[in-house]
Amino acid sequence: MEVAEAAEPLSRSFYDRDKHTVARDLLGHRLVREIDDHRLAGRIVETEVYGGPDDRASHADSGEPTERTRSMFGPPGTIYIYKIYGMYHCLNVVVPAEAKAAAILIRALEPLRGLEAMAKRRGLADRYDESMTRTVKKNLLSGPGKLCQAFALDRALDGTALAGGGLWIASDTSTDPEPSRIESTPRIGLNPDTVGEAADYPWRYILADSPYLSR
DNA sequence: GTGCTGATAGTCT
DNA sequence: GACTATCAGCACG
Numbered sequence: 001m002e003v004a005e006a007a008e009p010l011s012r013s014f015y016d017r018d019k020h021t022v023a024r025d026l027l028g029h030r031l032v033r034e035i036d037d038h039r040l041a042g043r044i045v046e047t048e049v050y051g052g053p054d055d056r057a058s059h060a061d062s063g064e065p066t067e068r069t070r071s072m073f074g075p076p077g078t079i080y081i082y083k084i085y086g087m088y089h090c091l092n093v094v095v096p097a098e099a100k101a102a103a104i105l106i107r108a109l110e111p112l113r114g115l116e117a118m119a120k121r122r123g124l125a126d127r128y129d130e131s132m133t134r135t136v137k138k139n140l141l142s143g144p145g146k147l148c149q150a151f152a153l154d155r156a157l158d159g160t161a162l163a164g165g166g167l168w169i170a171s172d173t174s175t176d177p178e179p180s181r182i183e184s185t186p187r188i189g190l191n192p193d194t195v196g197e198a199a200d201y202p203w204r205y206i207l208a209d210s211p212y213l214s215r
Numbered sequence: 216g217t218g219c220t221g222a223t224a225g226t227c228t
Numbered sequence: 229g230a231c232t233a234t235c236a237g238c239a240c241g
Contacts, residue, residue: 085234086224088235191231
């Protein structure tokens with residue numbers, strides 16, 4: 001039995017704080033998915049901040065919602081999921097807007113529960129066994145597209161509240177015997193030619209010692 | 216380990 | 229018409 005399974009979803013007030021504070025504080029907590037009569041869980045090890053008044057990399061930088069980005073303009077704790085490169089999805093949590101909407105991208109998780117189901121969704125089922133290798137385990141959730149595939153996340157959940165309803169984040173720092181080392185770096189995948197100096201903002205937060213980062 | 220390439224389609228200019 | 233908050237597979241050494 002895992003005690004943390006009973007943890008309540010983080011309250012809306014958790015998300016209703018400064019965007020960088022939320023991005024850092026999410027590290028170590030547990031993303032939980034209930035689907036098809038089973039439960040998946042992973043520990044958040046990597047996040048990125050998007051949005052605010054001067055972030056040309058943000059989908060909300062125009063200041064106006066579009067059909068795709070409408071949920072990013074919702075209240076703190078709203079799920080924003082969008083499709084990228086025609087093939088993958090990315091999971092975000094909305095945080096308070098200053099001048100413009102803002103959200104936290106969940107980039108990577110440490111697999112905790114439901115690893116076999118994750119492996120199936122990731123197309124790695126033939127490489128899964130009871131002693132799943134380190135290599136396979138590290139390939140389950142180590143990127144925003146990967147974790148959405150493993151957790152079966154798509155636009156169906158976009159705009160809903162991250163507070164139940166099949167997907168939530170449970171307070172969980174108890175599994176951490178020691179304080180984890182947190183670092184910040186520039187965000188991944190941004191093109192300086194198109195987003196300018198925003199490509200250099202140190203808005204990616206990681207648990208630096210985790211083997212389950214996206215890179 | 217590093218680096219390059221193709222896949223693939225929604226979104227915005 | 230161009231770009232993209234990605235990933236897998238391959239080459240290389």
